[in-house]
Amino acid sequence: MIRLTRFATVVVGVLVLLGLSAGPASAHSAGLSAEASLPRVLALDPPVPGLTVTVVEGGARFQIVNATTETVRVLPPDGLAVVEEPTVAPGGRDHWADRRVVVSTQRPADGAPVAWSVPLFVGSEAVTLRGETVWPPAPAGWAWWVATVVVAAATALLGSRAPTRRGAALGIAVLALAAVVAHLVHVLGSALVPVDAAYWPTVFGTAGIGVGAWVVVLVGAVLTVVRVQWGLLLSSLGGAVLALVTVFDTGSFVRAVLPYGWDPALDRVATVAAVGIGAGLFLTGFAVLRAMTPDDLDQEPAPTPVPEEHR
Structure with missing residues (x-):
C-alpha cells in the first residue's frame, strides 16, 4: 500500500498546486467577481x-x-x-x-x-x-451548494464502479466531457463582460490552465471508449483541475450580481456542474489508481533474511 499512497499523495499535491497557481486566472474575466450590490x-x-x-x-x-x-x-x-x-x-x-x-x-x-x-x-x-x-435579493446559496454536493457524490459513486464496469466507465467519460462543457459555458459568458478587451484572448486568458484540462479530458474520454486503462485516470485528473479552477467563482452562489454576459442562473448551473463533477472525478481517481495498482505493490516488502552466520 505504501507505493500507492505515495503516488496518490503526489497527485493530490500537484492538483492543489495547479489550483492555487490558477486562482487569479480562474476568476471571472478581467479580475471581476460576483458582488452583492x-x-x-x-x-x-x-x-x-x-x-x-x-x-x-x-x-x-x-x-x-x-x-x-x-x-x-x-x-x-x-x-x-x-x-x-x-x-x-x-x-x-x-x-x-x-x-x-x-x-x-x-x-x-x-x-x-x-x-x-x-x-x-x-x-x-x-x-x-x-x-x-x-442590493438585489441574494440567491439561495445553500441550495446551490447542496446541488454541488449531490452532483459530486453521484459522480464519485459511479466512478467507484468505473474500473470494473464498462457502462460506469463510459458514464464517467461522458460526465468528464460534461464538466468541460460546463467550464466552457462559464468562461464564454464571463469573457463577454469586459468592455475594452478582445473576446477570444479574454476567453483563453480566463480559462487559464483549464484549456489544458479540456484536452486531457478529451484524450481520456477517447481512451476510455477504446478500452485503454489510462483513459479513466486522465478523465479524473482533468475533471479535478476544472473543479479547482472553478471553485474560486462559487461566490456566485450567495451574491446576486454576476459579471456574466448571459443569464446568471446559467452561470450558477455551469459552476455547479464543473465543481461538482470535477470533485466527484477527483475521488474517482483514487478508485482508478487502486485498480491500476498490482496487488504485489500493495504489500509491505518482506524483510531480507539475515544469514545465520551474521546473527
Whole structure:
C-alpha cells in the first residue's frame, strides 16, 4: 500500500498546486467577481442630449459615450489628482471606475438604496451624474451548494464502479466531457463582460490552465471508449483541475450580481456542474489508481533474511 499512497499523495499535491497557481486566472474575466450590490445611473442633471452614461462590467465601471459637440470631463474626487477619471472628446467613449460610487457587500440595515453623485463638465457647463447603489435579493446559496454536493457524490459513486464496469466507465467519460462543457459555458459568458478587451484572448486568458484540462479530458474520454486503462485516470485528473479552477467563482452562489454576459442562473448551473463533477472525478481517481495498482505493490516488502552466520 505504501507505493500507492505515495503516488496518490503526489497527485493530490500537484492538483492543489495547479489550483492555487490558477486562482487569479480562474476568476471571472478581467479580475471581476460576483458582488452583492449594483450601482445604477438615474439621471444627468441637467439632461445633456447626446451624452450617455451607463453601468458596465457588473457594476465595476461606467461607460461614457459622448455624442455631443463638446468635450466631457469627469472631475476627480475632492483633494485627489486625476487618476482614472476620463476626458472624452466629441464622438468618443471611455470607461472608468469611480471611487465615489458606493459598492459594498454589506446591505444597509434598512435595505434602502444609497445615493451618490459624480460631477462632470460638458464643455464649460457643470453637470451632475446622479445614481444609487441597490442590493438585489441574494440567491439561495445553500441550495446551490447542496446541488454541488449531490452532483459530486453521484459522480464519485459511479466512478467507484468505473474500473470494473464498462457502462460506469463510459458514464464517467461522458460526465468528464460534461464538466468541460460546463467550464466552457462559464468562461464564454464571463469573457463577454469586459468592455475594452478582445473576446477570444479574454476567453483563453480566463480559462487559464483549464484549456489544458479540456484536452486531457478529451484524450481520456477517447481512451476510455477504446478500452485503454489510462483513459479513466486522465478523465479524473482533468475533471479535478476544472473543479479547482472553478471553485474560486462559487461566490456566485450567495451574491446576486454576476459579471456574466448571459443569464446568471446559467452561470450558477455551469459552476455547479464543473465543481461538482470535477470533485466527484477527483475521488474517482483514487478508485482508478487502486485498480491500476498490482496487488504485489500493495504489500509491505518482506524483510531480507539475515544469514545465520551474521546473527
